[in-house]
Amino acid sequence: MINFSVRLAREKxxxxxxxxxxxxxxxxxxxxxxxxxxxxxxxxxxxRMKAPSMAFPFxxxxxxxxxxxxxxxxxxxxxxxxxxxxxxxxxxxxxxGVVSGYAGGxxxxxxxxxxxxxxxxxxxxxxxxxxxxxxxxxxQVIGVLALLFGIAGSRIIRGAVVSVRENMYIHAAQSVGAGxxxxxxxxxxxNVMPVVIVLFTSRLGATILAEAALSFLGLGVxxxxxxxxxxxxxxARTYMHQGPWLALAPGLALTIVVxxxxxxxxxxxxxxxxxxxxxx
Amino acid sequence: xxxxxxxxxxALIPTIFFxxxxxxxxxxxxxxxxxxxxxxxxxxxxxxxxxxxEAALGLDxxxxxxxxxxxxxxxxxxxxxxxxxxxxxxxxxxxxxxVTLELALLAMVVSIIVGIPIGVYSAIRQDxxxxxxxxxxxxxxxxxxxxxxxxxIMVFPSIWWGWAPELTYVPFTRDPVTNLKMLLLPAVILGTxxxxxxxxxxxxxxxxxxxxxxxRTAWAKGLGEGMxxxxxxxxxxxxxxxxxxxxxxxxxxxGSVILEQIFVLPGLGLLLLEAVSTRDxxxxxxxxxxxxxxxMLINLLVxxxxxxxxxxxxxx
Numbered sequence: 001m002i003n004f005s006v007r008l009a010r011e012k013x014x015x016x017x018x019x020x021x022x023x024x025x026x027x028x029x030x031x032x033x034x035x036x037x038x039x040x041x042x043x044x045x046x047x048r049m050k051a052p053s054m055a056f057p058f059x060x061x062x063x064x065x066x067x068x069x070x071x072x073x074x075x076x077x078x079x080x081x082x083x084x085x086x087x088x089x090x091x092x093x094x095x096x097g098v099v100s101g102y103a104g105g106x107x108x109x110x111x112x113x114x115x116x117x118x119x120x121x122x123x124x125x126x127x128x129x130x131x132x133x134x135x136x137x138x139x140q141v142i143g144v145l146a147l148l149f150g151i152a153g154s155r156i157i158r159g160a161v162v163s164v165r166e167n168m169y170i171h172a173a174q175s176v177g178a179g180x181x182x183x184x185x186x187x188x189x190x191n192v193m194p195v196v197i198v199l200f201t202s203r204l205g206a207t208i209l210a211e212a213a214l215s216f217l218g219l220g221v222x223x224x225x226x227x228x229x230x231x232x233x234x235x236a237r238t239y240m241h242q243g244p245w246l247a248l249a250p251g252l253a254l255t256i257v258v259x260x261x262x263x264x265x266x267x268x269x270x271x272x273x274x275x276x277x278x279x280x
Numbered sequence: 281x282x283x284x285x286x287x288x289x290x291a292l293i294p295t296i297f298f299x300x301x302x303x304x305x306x307x308x309x310x311x312x313x314x315x316x317x318x319x320x321x322x323x324x325x326x327x328x329x330x331x332x333x334e335a336a337l338g339l340d341x342x343x344x345x346x347x348x349x350x351x352x353x354x355x356x357x358x359x360x361x362x363x364x365x366x367x368x369x370x371x372x373x374x375x376x377x378x379v380t381l382e383l384a385l386l387a388m389v390v391s392i393i394v395g396i397p398i399g400v401y402s403a404i405r406q407d408x409x410x411x412x413x414x415x416x417x418x419x420x421x422x423x424x425x426x427x428x429x430x431x432x433i434m435v436f437p438s439i440w441w442g443w444a445p446e447l448t449y450v451p452f453t454r455d456p457v458t459n460l461k462m463l464l465l466p467a468v469i470l471g472t473x474x475x476x477x478x479x480x481x482x483x484x485x486x487x488x489x490x491x492x493x494x495x496r497t498a499w500a501k502g503l504g505e506g507m508x509x510x511x512x513x514x515x516x517x518x519x520x521x522x523x524x525x526x527x528x529x530x531x532x533x534x535g536s537v538i539l540e541q542i543f544v545l546p547g548l549g550l551l552l553l554e555a556v557s558t559r560d561x562x563x564x565x566x567x568x569x570x571x572x573x574x575x576m577l578i579n580l581l582v583x584x585x586x587x588x589x590x591x592x593x594x595x596x
Contacts, residue, residue: 117298122534251428259423
């Protein structure tokens with residue numbers, strides 16, 4: 001772990017900077033309640049629509065809610081949704097990818113046609129339809145994001161499994177009579193782990209962005225939860241001409257975090273799995 | 281080429297089958313009944329509407345009968361009727377589809393015009409300052425959410441210069457110039473992130489092609505840089521980029537939902553959001569299906585276009 005960090009910092013300084021921002025984002029999310037000067041929905045009508053100042057570094061909105069505090073609590077929501085959804089998505093990808101890649105033959109063909117069909121739908125449209133069916137809310141958003149990115153990402157795991165499957169050590173394990181489960185756990189999974197880690201990081205940025213888009217459309221985590229996407233939409237939009245700072249902080253936070261995650265993910269990919277270079 | 285086209289068309293059949301299954305099951309495999317949701321979410325509806333809605337959705341029959349019935353009607357172009365407006369869903373969708381397709385097409389064009397030349401430039405000037413700047417800029421563009429970019433463009437120019445984008449939609453058939461002017465801004469916003477993707481892949485494949493023997497031969501023949509790059513390298517380097525363009529189609533149509541909402545463009549995305557807010561399930565499933573089919577057909581066209589770009593595909 002320490003060796004790897006040193007290597008990251010030496011070979012990929014930009015990636016290391018991205019990792020540092022990711023860590024900062026994670027800490028903001030975990031300690032939001034301690035860091036935020038005000039509550040996430042603390043209404044303060046005396047100080048409504050205040051421009052950024054020492055007391056309110058990012059200004060306040062039409063209800064006098066402190067934007068900095070809301071951004072910090074928004075980081076918390078993004079951390080929870082991003083990590084849960086990307087984590088679950090990776091698990092879904094592994095399940096589908098390993099079954100499809102290791103089984104091969106007709107099973108593989110059927111699963112791949114299903115994945116083809118799934119991928120012909122725009123992600124955002126699947127999300128909107130799912131929310132229309134399940135109703136808005138955090139568990140639903142996490143579940144649907146996990147399924148959406150999980151199925152899409154299964155291709156990458158499948159590809160890795162197919163190339164691992166043909167290795168001599170797998171044939172050796174099969175010929176000494178190891179069970180399928182044992183082979184998958186002990187031989188296949190450890191060998192596709194670099195791909196899994198890279199997949200997880202690339203999904204992290206994508207899920208955070210997708211959740212923000214969904215909340216922006218009013219279909220994610222319902223207000224008054226301070227999601228970054230939600231802070232840019234709804235009633236806030238009517239006040240943006242009076243207080244342009246309302247349009248800045250949430251989008252900037254989102255861009256910086258996604259940028260950092262992407263840069264870190266690119267660096268990880270180059271270090272862990274050179275074969276995936278250039279693919280996204 | 282004909283055999284290739286036929287093979288590609290046949291391969292589409294299982295995909296369309298699974299896609300229709302996904303659409304069909306999406307509103308039927310939910311915990312609890314859709315009708316409960318519909319009744320709970322719509323104050324206009326009352327409990328005695330239940331059998332009527334059930335019949336309208338065909339929910340009173342077994343699942344496989346429902347699917348066959350639904351798929352059969354869909355094949356004949358009948359996607360049912362809107363629950364609240366009582367208009368044919370297909371009619372509504374066909375009226376809105378051109379706006380979305382136009383926006384998506386313009387966005388793709390923007391992403392090609394911007395991404396490909398910059399990608400080529402970045403590759404032929406590898407490791408120069410210009411290469412670094414464009415590459416870092418591209419990663420940044422990938423991280424900027426389109427809805428934030430659109431929000432900034434709606435807010436700041438109007439504060440600084442009193443300029444705001446026009447928000448009353450004019451159809452292309454009535455006034456093409458105004459229509460294009462309106463769609464250009466959302467298309468540029470939508471195309472921005474895509475152009476970064478195109479640029480990155482164009483650079484990578486161009487660098488690979490430039491290392492090939494036939495490029496060295498072209499240089500050795502004494503051809504100028506313009507000739508080597510455009511005639512010998514670009515055509516070969518474009519093939520993976522065309523694949524990427526095909527994969528981007530779904531994303532562009534998805535992204536247009538957001539921009540249609542911000543710029544009040546009456547496309548499929550806006551229709552979908554309206555249908556979601558009134559829980560109009562026939563409209564939702566109809567759009568879901570049509571969008572999927574559109575993406576598949578566009579992908580088919582992209583695959584067929586390889587034949588034009590790459591003679592190896594034609595003769596396979």
